[in-house]
Amino acid sequence: MPATVTGPVAELGATLMHEHVFGLSPEILWNWPDIPEGWDLETRAREAAAKLDALKAAGIDTVVDLTVVGLGRYVPAVQRVAELTSVTIVAATGLYTYDALPPYFGNRGPGSLFGGPDRLAEFFVRDLTEGIGRTGVKAAMLKCASDRQGMTDGCRRVFRAVAEAHLTTGAPITTHSHSASRGGLEQQKLLASLGVDLGRVVIGHAGDSTDLAYLEELVANGSYLGMDRFGIDTICPFDDRVAVVAAMCERGHAGRMVLGHDSYCFNDRFDAAVVRRRHPRYHLLHISQDVLPALRARGVTEEQIHQMLVGNPRRIFG
Template structure:
């Protein structure tokens, strides 16, 4: 059964999601840096710039992005709502925690087995963001986010994974991950999610497109999860030709309905100097897929039906469905 999808500007009927980019960001910020150095984020300039960039994406035929900016990445959904309204595009907000290793002390000192004990504040925050809204905005999260990178499943990372799984069980909201493909971290994520009773068909294993290892990708998909082929334009972690070829090969093997496409791009990030991005990563932008990737995939033999599966049908199934 499908349900309305929460976005930063209100619920959206599933048939209005249209073409969807499943792993993007609007602003990636360091809140402490901004508070102590306000010049590091000029909202008066950056918000109109973001509106222009997302308007360009909408005019290229896309209706929705999933913004996977959560705790640890400077999430500010009020700003994102202003951008989404200005651009006339749907933005699905996320809840979760982004860490490769440890958790901050205000979390690490609370919860089962910690110094202070009590309920796990991670699960509490995630469920509240989904059911009641983020902060005082009333904007409800529509997806859960977690990360496992090269350090592996550290105690802090494992705690996030299991809290995300618990929130998924309670709310039915899907899970989207950051997973280091070179170290096959997606398999570790799936193992923990399965232990926790997660419906793996409601999980997107992010950054799968960083790998050309078809055995790894098929193993993830054969367990039911969707592959995030979601870093088009980030050429330092995988070239354009390899990314296109991997998607095409997986389509040939029958996995078109187990992949989604995206960039993992942002309008502005404290992590990247804008001049550096423009000079070294010119294709790391929202319109790279409609302008460059889709023509290349078609030339490689990917059909329009397969593209629709990756851009429309599978995102809709994940965002609007409920666990079986």
């Protein structure tokens, strides 16, 4: 049974595989607490719970919160949201960097200035088996990232630690990838070389690509594709995102795609008003309200939608 913020559940149901509850900048909030995006846990938790309850009413049961260290993970706040909402929330562990490691990790470990053991894998395993911080909330998914810069030394260390934690615990892996440079292939190659079964890996942000040959190569290597940035139309427009998912379904790959928005209930790194203006459909209800109807109009069947929302997440966490 997959672990969630409120404990293990038998069924996740319809699941969005890449979302965020909160993205916080703790060092900014410590030092400039009066920023306009100011943080009040209870207020923001109630706001987030209301957004998630609207999602539940639109037919989604679970969100996987891929906020890991580097994105401002603060699980006590997510726990409060989970108490208030009927949506199930799955927590993740890992580290988000495109480049160097944060100094805490970068100054330790093999090849570093001060040396000593690398704590990344140890911390990830602790999150998965004992719980995050002092909350007792167990993570159920591992996350690592690489972007435009490719597999930097810092990224490589995170991938190695994620692979080690995966092999120790069996938890599935998701990535943040840079589709424009076909970055998912480099991620697959590294993970496979570390002994990871690519069938336990979601290549996140694959849906930013309209290159069907690239996507089919990722699938042929065994991984799931994260079609997970619906609403971020400046990277890839709505019609293209929908057309790619429909085409991949037609080619028999509905069993290899998962859906999401990569949205935040609250993120202090965005100016919410500007984001609403520039990306009016970048919110949690976009898939239910706009994407699923558009997929149906393009011939995607209910069975295929069920696979992407229910069956594939069940297998990934199974």
